[in-house]
Amino acid sequence: MAQLPLIRQAIQAIAVVYPMAKRLLHRFHGGVFPAHYKSLSARQPIRAQIIPDRLILPLQQPVGQPAELLVKVGSYVKKNQLIARSHKDASKALVVPIHAPTSGTIEAIEPAPLPHASGLDGLSIILKPDLKHLALENVLNSSGKAPDSPQALKETLFNAGIIGMGGAGFPTYAKIPKVQGKVHTLLINGAECEPFITCDDLLMQTQAEEIIQGALFTAQALGAQKVLCGIESNKPQAIQAMQAAAQDSIVSIITVETAYPMGGQKQLIQELVGIEMPQKTHAIDLGLLMMNVATFAAIYRAVHLGEPLTERLVTVSGTGLAKPFNIKALIGTPFEYLVQAAEPLTPINYPLIMGGPMMGFQVLNNHVPVIKTTNCILANPPEPQQMQMPCIRCGECMDACPVNLLPQQMYWHSQAHEFEKVEKLNISDCIECGCCSYVCPSHIPLVQYYRHAKSEIKSIHQEAKAVELAKQRHEFKLARIEREKQEREARLKAKKAAVKKQAAQASEAGESAAKNTKKSSAAAAAARAAAAKRAAKQATGLDSDSATGSVAPSSEASPVTPSETKPIPAARQKAIDAAKKASKAAGDEKNPKVAARNAAMAAAKKRAQAKAAEKNSDQKITEDTSKNSAKEATKKAAMAAAKKRAQAKAAKKNSDQKITEDATKNSAKEAAKKAAMAAAKKRAQAKAAEKNSVPKIADEPDTSAVNKATQTDLTVASEPTAASEKEAARKLAVERAKLAAKAARKPEPSRTQNVDTPSTGQDSVQNKRQKAMAAARKRAAERKAAKQQESN
Template structure:
């Protein structure tokens, strides 16, 4: 016998399950309109891939999620797309959301399907792709996409796969009837998921108040290694964490998920959907829904198309409008009151309770807390409901979060036992919602700050790069200026040296000329050729040309230095002035030499 453990807390509310188990599951048929919300699961909403007026076939994909986490939506029957508008959807607030309205044509004509009876010939990724394209999400809880749940992180090996057949909440019998009538499909879906995950152990947990389902599942699993484990009836034993505790003795850590301890839970309806998608090629277009309560004459379970209006199902069950007081979607513990019966069946819809005033009376007025502690005793998560209530009421959300507010599964056990009729779960939901809003705003602010800091860093980096380029240009200009200055100094020094040598040579030549002239005055010239005694006109002209060329060179350097506002302008101006003087002296020497040459007597003139 398999060992069982117990979880803390829990309650035993009246079950009221016999209302809807007296009849087999009935087909609800096709209503006049099908309303298909684009958001039927946790994650990103699907986007419509059809247009108004388009003819579609049964099973045809009409909305899909291209990126992110999500699953597709399919046409439950053939017909025409009538509209894509906002419509009331199942939600505690009664909100409206984008929906595709399909008008059936009555033909119920299928699109082409691709069944894979021997799915083991495919890869696991291909099978997961089939599950995703079939639009399968969890059908017993929040609607987490099944293909993502069946793909745990590589470092988290799933050793135990649990199929949750506990169905602990009062009134709901959809899974019970599914196990009774579709046990083979349940096992087939479990085998597909086990082939994907390769766990060491497969367990189907069923509460002991479902003897027919237990018998049917045992017969279906005969000859397999799947364990059928019967657990005591106690609410909320069907909670994921509580069922794991009962079957394995392990506890999911605070803030963690079952995969953290090597366990995965799947729903009975999800297993059937997986089997139909892979083995038959049928997408998720219908599900079993419990219609119960004292305000319907024929309560029971219906195989309803996704998108079927709740009012249509109530009519099928024989609703008595004169007795109807409240419509509750889900169970009386975790469900919520519907504001209209026009909302459609979605993938997570498992039950609708049409209650009379005496069956589910309005809650009495909230009274002050008397600190009895019954809520703490009933809490299956070992929390402190009273403290969480105070912190939620006084909006001290940080303190509530410190007391593991988000570990609360909102089972309603604390509210059920509270003698002061305090709607504790509503306070917790309010606090969770406010914390999520604050987190979203904080995340938005953090991202804005990160973008601002990234922009500031980029601007600073660009400024530094600009400053570095400016310094490099200034350095290059300074280096060029230094080179020009050095060249100018070298040219100036060379010019001064040349001018000094030229001046000395000219003085020597002048001295020699004066000496020769003096000697010529004392004695007559010889009878030989007198060309050697003539002034060296060519040398003086050459000297003058060099002086002028040097002046032009230095004048050009001066003009360039003035244009660049260089530091050597004064020095070059002095060099220009000096060269002006040298040119003037050279011109005077040349003129003097020419005058002397002109004053010399010709060979025909007599000498004295």
């Protein structure tokens, strides 16, 4: 241990010739030793606060989403009053509230330039101070005591709007763990390694007790066992003040070597604790928590006094200023206003720098406001630009890198847009300290290449994330479509099964109904056939009786055997009796013309009544049959049977008409011809025997025979079935034979009797025509006789 001072002295002696030899005096790799320029502002006391004409308060903070407005244009606010916050989840949105730095009126709410390298505008609140300094006391409702839990501390830090004030700007409440015991060592960063910046040095000199108390409040809430504070060796006054404030506490003040970037989190942790942080890890994962001295001072004021963060200590320095200084500037003060207070040596017609010369950036508008992360405003006149030369592969950048990366290879791949290879070289661990650019003999702006590569890699990851999200959504959509398709197919399958089952049941019911219908139809057909057969038999018997009556009126002339007698319906019997009466009455009439007409009318009326009675009888039989079948068959079978019956009736009607016409034409002619021949032959024989017959009558056809044949034919034609027609034809032939035999045996009836006797057949049209022909012949004979008398 006694040899360490000797080794340190030897290294410092070598550093006069080779400054990089000082790297042996600290633990982390690399680092550089630029000129400090801290004395420009450190020699001056903290300047009194300056109130500008207008304050610009951006809603967008360095990290997180913008806050939401709580005031309107024209509203009057007091110092510490809440004017913007977020209604979203703070842990996700990373939004911090904004408080009024002083009292005044909201002049406007409009876009204004942000203190960012991009120079973009952001929505801002424009506050015009009234210089009255009216303030709200203890707006955070603090008790002045240390929080007893991490959650209580988080709420206080969130309501106070405190963020990292060392340059990163990450919300402080988001860095605090939710449970105690997770942090065993609390670290205070007082290194302030970057040139020109002295705000932390002056803060430690003037507010050391507030810094130590803020650290103790935080350690007590988190349950930390010890607190370590690292201060560079070039700040002796700050070291003394901090040691005095940390007496009789768990805070240890440690002096570290003056090297850049000693203020980096990884570098100071390695220097204070001796732990080199692995890649892609956070300090909280190692049980460590580090914050800047200005952040601990703001924590003290929030916990003890209930004051939000509305002002901070800012260094205004640079080679272009005559009187650099440190000042407690209100949040929202324009850069130009503070720089003019430092008496510039030349007009400020060049961009100012926010931050230090190593990690700071130029602002495109000098009227950008001071924000919570603004620790320094530099006014360095631009120097002649060094021409960029090709890389000579000297390796100085690799030796200077404090993170032990390969800056040379990252530069090559970044220049070639090979971002995947750059990512594999762990470019995400680069802290953008600028050591590589500082030592590069070719004057290559390596940090700018790395920043561009980081932004491109971030964009690639965001696109890949969006693509993955779209892919997941598409796969989910396909899965949903497939699921819906399967569900739809399952429903369709179940529906088809139900329809198939229903069809099977309907088919079984239809088959049973068809069987019942078939039986009912067969029964109905059998009933109709039986009824038709009975009607045909009755009609045949009636026609036979009529023919017999017309040929031989008396029972003695044409006796009827018991076998030939058949039952006749009452309606037909009445019609027959009426026809007989009409025939008898016609014989008594003096005027043959009137008698024939009356007889025809009476016969037609009787036949209509007989047909109506027969139709009613058939309908009654059909209704009875339908009622019986309807009890056994379904509605569908009944309709089918009704349809069949309608068709059968139509066919029967057409057949009856055709048979009637044919029978009327053919049978009348043939019967008349045969009867005439037989009558002529018989008359010839009778004339020779009796000498009583009138010659004129021999020339006339046997009307009774014709009428008999016509009645027989019409009766046969009324049969509804083919079997009945055959039977009728057979009977017609038999009747014709009988008539021929009777005509041969009997004498020819008188012409008057044949003409006046009306036909009792069913075809009234044929009878009327025959009567009309007879009447016409009679009238012709009368006119001829009248002419002969006139001529005589």
